[in-house]
Amino acid sequence: MWKGKFTHMNINSGNKPHVLVLGGGSVGMNVAAELRKKAGNNVAITVVDTRPYLTYQPFLPEVGAGAIDPRNVLAPLRKVLQGTKVVTGAVEKISHADRVVTVALEGEESIEISYDYLVVGLGSVPRTLPIPGLAENAIGFKWVEEAVAVRDRILSNLAEAASTKDPETRKRLLTFTFVGGGFAGSEALAEAEDMVSAALQYYPDLHPSDVRFVMIEAMGRILPEVGEELGKYALKQFRERGIEVKLETFLNSCENGIVKTSDGDEFASDLIVWCAGIKPNPVLENSDLPLNQTGRLDCLADLRVKSEDGPLEGVFAAGDCTTVPDLASGEGKVCPPNAQHAVRQAKTLADNVARAIDSRPLVDYYHKNLGTMATLGMFKGVGTLFIGDKKVELKGLPAWLGARAYHVYAMPTLGRKAGVVAGWASSLLGNREILGIAQTTEPRKAFELAAASTPKKK
Ligand SMILES: Cc1cc2nc3c(=O)[nH]c(=O)nc-3n(C[C@H](O)[C@H](O)[C@H](O)COP(=O)(O)OP(=O)(O)OC[C@H]3O[C@@H](n4cnc5c(N)ncnc54)[C@H](O)[C@@H]3O)c2cc1C
Incomplete structure (x- = not known):
């Protein structure tokens, strides 16, 4: 049930199960959209992401080359996910034992959000090395x-x-x-x-x-x-x-x-x-969820997170922060971290959350590489x-x-x-971008200079 400390948020979740989706990227946004379709208004869904938009990463090289306007590779979560609560904040900690996630909000104290079902789609970060400079x-x-x-x-x-x-x-x-x-x-x-x-x-x-x-x-x-x-x-x-x-x-x-x-x-x-290269989101280390040697969440083919004692009740995950069996490629193979899998895993995952809520049998993720x-x-x-x-x-x-x-x-x-x-x-038509707007950390500087040159009022 909805037990979040959002005293100021008007969510009438009634007795609906609350599905908390961490990350609003290829996995998170698609899970939330698909779950709304599958379960209608019988669930309360909250999506938490540090950004208010999904970034379609496969288009970034063309953004870097001026071939695509940056805004066109972003999907605004609040527009796509109407009827779903979107929280713009950073997941800091996951405590599955208490079924609570701590989220830091810009300029405010952290809040805690409770859940009945948790979906982890927190993606990856660059894998860096200790190279001087x-x-x-x-x-x-x-x-x-x-x-x-x-x-x-x-x-x-x-x-x-x-x-x-x-x-x-x-x-x-x-x-x-x-x-x-x-x-x-x-x-x-x-x-x-x-x-x-x-x-x-x-x-x-x-x-x-x-x-x-x-x-x-x-x-x-x-x-x-x-x-x-x-x-x-x-x-x-x-x-x-x-x-x-x-x-x-x-x-x-x-x-x-x-x-x-x-x-x-x-x-x-x-x-x-x-x-x-990439590595799984390090925020997962600040959780009591079981991580494998690569720091990812091991999933069953039905996208429930796996622990030593079997599936963790109510916890699903997909995308770059997971290891998911690739049934279409054969025994022992796992899905590579890409958008092709993330989006499709999201759809199976949403279906399985809806099935779990209705106590129906879950289905396995199966996708043949395109x-x-x-x-x-x-x-x-x-x-x-x-x-x-x-x-x-x-x-x-x-x-x-x-x-x-x-x-x-x-x-x-x-x-x-x-x-x-x-x-x-x-x-x-020959209109390729040739202009770079120099990045500045002081966008007000030109205005301040202009203001400084204005004679003071006597
Ligand atoms: C340059 C580039 C090109 C690519 N090209 C392709 C391609 O051509 N084909 C392909 O299939 N794949 C491609 N990929 C890979 C693909 O984009 C990823 O595999 C896919 O986006 C993974 O989905 P995800 O949901 O797991 O992670 P993401 O889509 O990265 O979503 C994770 C979300 O979690 C949010 N988040 C992270 N930390 C926190 C936190 N602490 N609190 C709250 N929110 C948080 C992020 O803001 C993000 O929205 C490319 C990736 C890159 C970087």
């Missing part, structure tokens, strides 16, 4: 704010570099380093490089050879998600585009923006983007597609079109889909 100088690529900052930094640097007389400054401004050659890193770098190539036509003072894009990858290949052959194809394409890919190389340090790599290279880089596709700049891409049991490999334009078509289909809300497509149409 990394925390101070690098940026992640998981949230829209980061993708926007990357876009603006790159485009602002072009303008600054075109004006500076100092060759060393110009070199630093035009050196962009991406660490990690997996899906996110490869897409983010390739899209950014494509944006720069297109923008350079407006910079007669800059030559393409002035710009240095560097990828640092610890393994001997990139894009393992699309298989060996396509990974090699992408690597060849990158190198033909002038992207420097350092394989079997580590980032040793990046203090003061000076990148030092394990192959002995050393260079100043004004942008260092860290895309070297394939994986990456866009690598305008008209460029790689990917695999499964049609029945047949695997089709796509390169270039077909892969690019396939990836764009799939993600428009998967992007929540009609309005956002339309926004994305309109932005693409505008880009195709």
